[in-house]
Amino acid sequence: PLNDILQENRGLVATKPGEASIKFKLFGLIPVKDMEVDVIPRIELIPGGHAIGILLKTEGVTVVGFSPVIDEAGKEHMPGQDGGLETGDIIQKVNGIPVSTDEETAKLIHQAGKKKKPVILNVQRGNKQLTMKITPILCKDTKRFRIGVYIRDSAAGVGTLTFYDPATQVYGALGHVIADVEVNRHIAQGEGRIVDASI
Numbered sequence: 001p002l003n004d005i006l007q008e009n010r011g012l013v014a015t016k017p018g019e020a021s022i023k024f025k026l027f028g029l030i031p032v033k034d035m036e037v038d039v040i041p042r043i044e045l046i047p048g049g050h051a052i053g054i055l056l057k058t059e060g061v062t063v064v065g066f067s068p069v070i071d072e073a074g075k076e077h078m079p080g081q082d083g084g085l086e087t088g089d090i091i092q093k094v095n096g097i098p099v100s101t102d103e104e105t106a107k108l109i110h111q112a113g114k115k116k117k118p119v120i121l122n123v124q125r126g127n128k129q130l131t132m133k134i135t136p137i138l139c140k141d142t143k144r145f146r147i148g149v150y151i152r153d154s155a156a157g158v159g160t161l162t163f164y165d166p167a168t169q170v171y172g173a174l175g176h177v178i179a180d181v182e183v184n185r186h187i188a189q190g191e192g193r194i195v196d197a198s199i
Helices: 002-009 102-114
Strands: 018-026 030-039 051-066 090-094 119-125 128-134 149-164 171-173 190-196
Touching (some): 102 119, 102 149
Antiparallel strands (some): 018 030, 051 090, 051 149, 051 190, 090 119, 119 128, 149 171
């Protein structure tokens, strides 16, 4: 019976976008099922398959490593690591101010250190939201207050263009989640763009 229903309705063609009601009948006589369907406009896509460069600007800044801060007495400190930060953490706010670049993050940390105040970091770790208080140390070499972490605010890579819609300029690329191999996690949401690439 299912094959009969499919065969009976295989030739249906929508005439215009909107909502439509379809009645399934067995042998064209016996009502079997009613179904409401959404009819979308016909679209034409240009298939891809070639390489593209992908540039991503993530939300917040990602901790990718640690480095000791050497104070003016020559003593090494690891404020970020000792304060609870881990590789892969995403710093979203510094003292309540959202950050999206490594420059503004470093600036806010330095400003707090000059005032001899700790920095309050709002951190995303996986699905958890954490708050950390870390005291910056004045670096002997740079003369700036630092917390001893390497951070990154963007990522880049190469992928494959799947399709392109010339009417809306919407495109599909890749077929999987974009991952950061350096910190072994998925890339956080953010903005980005694609560029020409040659392999």
